[in-house]
Amino acid sequence: MGGAGSSAKYGPDSTKLVVDTLKKLPFMQMMDDRLLQDLAVCFQVAKYTKGAAIKNDAASGFFVVVAEGSVDIATLLHTPNSKQLVSELLCQRKAGDYVSYVARDQLVAQMMCDDSDDAPRTAKEARKKLAALLELNRTTADPFVGCTLLKLNFEKFSKLRARMTVHAAGMKNTARFSGGRKGKGGMGAMTAPEKLHLMGSIVESEVVNYLVEIPFLEKVEMTRLVMLANMCSYLYVRRGESICVEGEIGDRFFVCIKGTLQATLQVSLNAAQPTFTAMNSGTASERRTSIVALQEQVDGAFNDKKIQALKRMGAGSYFGEISLVFKIPRVCSITALDDALLVYVDRTAFCSFLKVAPDAAVVLLEHVRLNFLDTLIKQGCAFLNAIPPLKLQELSYMSEIVDYEFDTMIMRRGDQQTCFYILVRGVVEIDYGSTSTIVEAETDGAEDEANDCSNELVLVHPGGYFGQEALLLNSGSQVNVRCLDHCLALKLMPENFHEFFSTLPELFAEFYCVTRLRHHEVSLFEYIEDFKWQADISEDRIHERALVIYLKFLADTAPTPVNMSPGVLAVLEDELSSDGVGRDVFAAVREEIL
Structure with missing residues (x-):
């Protein structure tokens, strides 16, 4: 291993250092103490100076544990703007973390099994491509303090596994160890060979296979996945412990x-929350009070909850991928049914990994x-349930997910x-403005409370939509x-x-x-089109029909008012006051609407 210095100073206490680090x-x-002592013999202590390169030259696997200092993976x-290469730090492995590289022969075999167009077809091509990719990876000791590593001797570890397997094969009742809590199942029921097999899958970097x-x-x-595996950390949880809690930021x-x-x-025993909720009009302070009251009402309704089991997960299952891109609360809770071992990567490390694998x-x-x-479909969203499954995939492909504070x-x-x-998380408030007219002048300052009292508000919940x-x-x-909350939405461009x-x-x-x-000008346009092209309307009723449309949409006292420019209204009113009214009396109004 390049850069390693003398490890003699660790001679007398090396076993204690190894055991304390492995714990x-x-x-x-x-692992129980007896098995831990056996494993400690399989490790060697090596010290690296500041910034020394930690090389993996052997064809066999490579597994080290950081005992002191830290290791930089870059x-x-x-x-x-250029072809110049610069070093990018991806993560730092500290005391208690591990670094593992799968055997090169195994990587070559996996690369040859790849069915992509640019995959190597011969072992020679695979080794050449592998060498080029590995040349871009850098594993170095901390540039300020260096590091002390525990390097696994694969030969000794293989002999330990073989010895345990032989002993177990000749025994009718295989001895069980107390890695977990006795009588509770889980890891405590694993035999020593089973534990060593699991340990072997870890040191051989089989996390990559997951x-x-x-x-x-x-x-x-594959070499990038090996890098990602080294950016992961392990988590051991006891039976009954929670890994994720619904509502907590992950x-x-x-x-x-x-x-x-x-x-x-947690699901409500009451009726499902509606996608859209209309709010009573009022002043700004009254609306705020109304919104708070509604939220309390919803919270109160959803306090009456029951726990619904979604699914069970075993080896190879994954969860929490949304947390890699968005800081939002967990949508469900995950609990261990028995002692469990998991591997995880945090958002910061994964974002660094995306620099070398942007397609991911x-x-x-x-x-x-x-x-x-x-x-949303499982929660009964009527809007999305009306879209066929294949079209939903198309919608997902065409849309962009956006995040709003x-x-x-x-x-x-x-x-x-x-x-x-399409809102997928959170709550938004839609302010339609004054209900007396849909077209309003833009204002730079805050609106007066008295003028604000007739504004129409609608709350949109997940599954709702707006902007159409x-x-x-x-x-x-x-x-x-x-x-009104941290929101996520699917965004579709106009085209x-x-x-x-x-x-x-x-x-x-x-x-x-x-x-x-909602938009009265659309109705007005339809009325104008019917008026213009209606064949059965007699000449003597044209004037009467035109007055009905004017009084419904354009008069000062119109029940469904539409704002028009003063000039257009003046011309229209002059024509309606004359004796002869033609079918094109609303031509200027129609043109302004369009």
Whole structure:
């Protein structure tokens, strides 16, 4: 191992150093003292000077545990504007952490099994590609204090496993060790060979075999997955302990290596919360009180909850991937049904990993979008349930998931650049403005309380949508949309909105019906079209019919008023006051609407 100095100073106390360090490892907590002492003999102590390279030159596996100091794992990346390579620190492994590299022969075999177009087809090509990839990886001792490592001797470890297996094969009643709590099942019921087999899978970097089965990592280079495996940490949990708690902010992604886990969710015994909630109009302070009261009402209704078991998970199962990209509360709780061993990577380390595997980010976001849509469908979202499964996948592919903090204004009245949003988490408030008219002048300052009392508010919950009206009318936003919580939404650009929903006429018709009810100018346009092209209307009733439309939409006392420019109204009123009224009397009004 390059850079290693003399380890003589650790001679007399090396066993104690090894044992004390191994006890810090989560997966060593299942070992009893006798087995731990046997394993300690398989490790050698090596000291590295400041910044020394830790090389893995052998064809065999490579497994070390950090005893003192720290180890930096870095890679070489191309700078954006040149081909120059710069070192990028990915993570730092500290005392109690491990670094493991799978055997090169195994990596070569795995690369040759890859079915992608650019995969090597011969062992020579695979070794050449592997050497080029490994050349970009850097594992070095801490540049300030160096490090002390425990290096596993694979030959001694293999002999220990063989000895334990032979002893167990000749015994009718295999001895059991107390790695877990006796009588509770789980790790405590494992035999010594089983524990060593699990230990062997860890030191041989078989975590990579779990990572490669994860959908958003399956296309990542094997050497990159080895790097990610070294950025992971182990977690040992006892039976009954919680790994994740519903509602808590998460920042770790987990893979189960050993044991059984249970996912549970708190569900309300009452009726499901509606997607849209209309708020009573009032002053700003009254609205705030109303919103708080509604939230308390909802919270009170959902206090009457029961625990619903979602699924059981075993070795190879994974969860928490949403936490890798968004700081949001956990959507369910995960509890160990028996003693379990897991591996996890935190958000910071994974974001560093994405620098060397950027394609994984695209696949991960696609996976997260589908996960959110699937959850909303299971919760009974009527809007998404009306979309066929294949179209849902298309919706996920065409959309972008966006993240908004509390009190963020997603849309403002008058904004010309608008999009369509499907809320997947959080609550937003839609302010439709004054109910007396849909077209309002933009204001720079705060509106007066007296003028604010007739504003219409709607709360949108997960599964709800907004932004379609501006896209259908081809106009600026008619509403203000504000986050009342940390919100996530799927965002569709205007061209994608029209392309997607034009193939779903039922939903498109629903959008138009809602828009027609809220935007009176749409109804006025339809009335004008009927008036212009209605064949059975007699000449003597044209004037009467035109007055009905004027009184309904354009008069000062109109029940469904539409704002028009003074000039257009003046011309219209002059024509209506004359003796002869033609079918094109509303031509200027129609043109202004369009």
